[in-house]
Amino acid sequence: MRTxxxxxxxxxxxxxxxxxxxxxxxxxxxxxxFVMGGVFGNEASTDDGGMVVFRGVGPLDYYIPAxxxxxxxxxxxxxxxVHLAGYRERGILRRLRxxxxxxxxxxxSQLAVSFVIAIxxxxxxxxxxIIAYSPxxxxxxxxxxxxxxxxxxxxxxxxFFLGAVLPSTRAAQGLGLILFFVMMILGxxxxxPEVLTGAMDIIGQIxxxxxxxxxxxxxxxxxxWNQNASLIVAGITVVAIALAARxxxxx
Amino acid sequence: MAIQDERVCFTLTAIIKVENLRxxxxxxxxxxxxxxxxxxxxxxxxxxxNGAGKTTTVECLQALRQPDSGMxxxxxxxxxxxxxxxxxxxxxxxxxxxxxxxxxxxxALDLFASVTPEKLDWQVLLEQWGLAEKxxxxxxxxxxxxxxxxxxxxxxxxxxxxxxxxEMTTGLDPAARRIxxxxxxxxxxxxxxxxxxxxxxxxxxxxxxxLAIVDRxxxxxxxxxxxxxxxxxxxxRVIFTSDFADLSWLHNIAQxxxxxxxxxxxxxxxxxxxxxxxxxxxxxHGITPTDLRIEQPTLEDVFLKLTGKDIGE
Numbered sequence: 001m002r003t004x005x006x007x008x009x010x011x012x013x014x015x016x017x018x019x020x021x022x023x024x025x026x027x028x029x030x031x032x033x034f035v036m037g038g039v040f041g042n043e044a045s046t047d048d049g050g051m052v053v054f055r056g057v058g059p060l061d062y063y064i065p066a067x068x069x070x071x072x073x074x075x076x077x078x079x080x081x082v083h084l085a086g087y088r089e090r091g092i093l094r095r096l097r098x099x100x101x102x103x104x105x106x107x108x109s110q111l112a113v114s115f116v117i118a119i120x121x122x123x124x125x126x127x128x129x130i131i132a133y134s135p136x137x138x139x140x141x142x143x144x145x146x147x148x149x150x151x152x153x154x155x156x157x158x159x160f161f162l163g164a165v166l167p168s169t170r171a172a173q174g175l176g177l178i179l180f181f182v183m184m185i186l187g188x189x190x191x192x193p194e195v196l197t198g199a200m201d202i203i204g205q206i207x208x209x210x211x212x213x214x215x216x217x218x219x220x221x222x223x224x225w226n227q228n229a230s231l232i233v234a235g236i237t238v239v240a241i242a243l244a245a246r247x248x249x250x251x
Numbered sequence: 252m253a254i255q256d257e258r259v260c261f262t263l264t265a266i267i268k269v270e271n272l273r274x275x276x277x278x279x280x281x282x283x284x285x286x287x288x289x290x291x292x293x294x295x296x297x298x299x300x301n302g303a304g305k306t307t308t309v310e311c312l313q314a315l316r317q318p319d320s321g322m323x324x325x326x327x328x329x330x331x332x333x334x335x336x337x338x339x340x341x342x343x344x345x346x347x348x349x350x351x352x353x354x355x356x357x358x359a360l361d362l363f364a365s366v367t368p369e370k371l372d373w374q375v376l377l378e379q380w381g382l383a384e385k386x387x388x389x390x391x392x393x394x395x396x397x398x399x400x401x402x403x404x405x406x407x408x409x410x411x412x413x414x415x416x417x418e419m420t421t422g423l424d425p426a427a428r429r430i431x432x433x434x435x436x437x438x439x440x441x442x443x444x445x446x447x448x449x450x451x452x453x454x455x456x457x458x459x460x461x462l463a464i465v466d467r468x469x470x471x472x473x474x475x476x477x478x479x480x481x482x483x484x485x486x487x488r489v490i491f492t493s494d495f496a497d498l499s500w501l502h503n504i505a506q507x508x509x510x511x512x513x514x515x516x517x518x519x520x521x522x523x524x525x526x527x528x529x530x531x532x533x534x535x536h537g538i539t540p541t542d543l544r545i546e547q548p549t550l551e552d553v554f555l556k557l558t559g560k561d562i563g564e
Contacts, residue, residue: 006365010358017353091348098313098345099363099405100338250315 003101007109015113025074026121029067030128036063042133053192057221060133062192064125065220069151069212070189071121075114076155077162077183078176084163085172093250103248107160114156139222147219147230151212154233157240158208164247183209208236266291266413266444267312272321274307281307282318283468294435294445296462298455304468305448306346309415313343326412339367342406342414352391356382356401359390360408367409376404380434396427403434414438417448432458456550466558476550483556484548489519489529491540500536504528
């Protein structure tokens with residue numbers, strides 16, 4: 001336990017000392033938020049054909065909870081896999097293991113750091129959104145916190161899985177960035193999901209991001225708890241944990 | 252209970268015991284058949300060329316790899332089944348391992364010290380290993396020698412009974428290697444047993460109380476460094492220069508086995524009091540070379556004789 005706490009604290013400091021990761025996980029979603037705000041404003045509207053977009057709410061009301069999920073995804077697809085694959089590649093995991101630091105401390109510390117970063121990132125998004133666009137405030141805070149926990153654990157597990165199977169830092173960077181941008185564009189954090197048609201929509205539906213966004217948006221917007229999406233996210237979490245446990249290697 | 256008693260008796264004699272250890276990777280045999288014992292408080296060396304199986308052997312002992320077969324007993328524990336308990340009592344300086352680039356020296360020591368329940372003062376280690384000035388430096392900014400010293404400090408931070416050092420002086424300049432040797436001796440003075448893996452002959456000869464020469468996954472010889480030299484390379488070389496063309500009368504000395512002459516340089520090989528006999532004989536023939544000297548056999552000669560190759564090959 002003492003080791004877990006120490007390692008979490010060290011890992012948090014290491015995260016802060018890595019400017020590229022900080023920019024990617026914390027600054028990039030805020031930049032996207034301002035771009036979307038600049039393009040769409042925050043007036044609920046339909047597009048030219050009369051189709052309902054942004055689930056019928058203001059674009060910024062849509063994007064703020066969606067970008068909570070974007071921070072989690074940045075951690076799960078890029079930051080965590082690159083970190084873990086790099087640790088394995090460079091022999092850092094070997095070094096930790098030889099000094100009897102357990103796999104639970106290694107992964108537990110990453111979960112703790114992911115948690116702190118996701119909370120900071122989400123609060124920053126909320127503050128920036130409030131200052132620039134006066135959006136609606138979260139409607140059902142209790143359910144939102146629950147959804148936040150589920151989404152975060154899911155993407156962290158996803159990150160453990162990628163970090164377990166990807167052999168090197170390069171592989172993790174390459175695949176992680178592709179996953180990040182494909183999921184962002186098609187999963188509902190880029191253009192409004194209603195305008196995606198055909199294959200784009202189908203791919204969007206199978207991205208974990210789409211469902212994490214929904215479980216966060218529903219309580220934020222006052223739509224309640226989304227049973228279906230939360231079951232899908234829980235399922236992804238279980239599978240990711242099982243695969244991570246199956247394929248985790250110290251070296 | 253009987254087994255327990257046996258273990259207790261056993262640790263009094265040897266702190267590490269390995270029998271018929273074998274480890275293969277696919278079709279490659281890394282460790283073929285290795286057996287040895289290490290007494291508590293010794294510096295025990297595993298000497299051999301790269302790929303001989305030294306690292307795999309010590310990694311099995313540290314519970315970092317599973318051997319295919321064989322018996323291991325270290326501190327009364329079996330690495331295969333008691334890995335966590337074992338790792339808490341040993342310290343490791345591993346080959347090919349690293350720390351995160353941006354971790355600071357003090358943070359690494361503080362973290363690794365947290366593994367042991369006892370409260371250990373790692374500040375002392377910072378001083379002892381000359382890292383006090385570097386305590387706030389990041390791992391990436393350390394020189395090769397400083398990194399090695401940090402790794403040794405980390406290996407000692409849990410106050411281990413056995414310390415494994417794997418090629419710890421590789422990549423160090425000669426001055427830094429000398430310092431590292433003194434440091435290894437000081438580990439023993441703390442009361443720990445040291446397992447030293449190396450491919451440096453001089454290092455093994457100067458540091459080890461006992462050493463095993465490993466070649467192709469097997470131990471080909473095991474003794475004290477001097478014992479190995481006496482046993483496998485008893486021949487000394489006497490060297491001098493002389494313009495005298497015919498030295499064939501030196502063959503009359505029974506102890507001499509071989510005379511090599513290249514230009515004025517003469518090299519005489521033999522065993523026993525060769526230097527005195529050659530000197531007397533030279534004087535008798537009116538030759539008084541000013542550079543007459545003897546070369547004692549070294550571990551290098553033992554290694555060459557046992558494996559038929561230079562270690563660099």
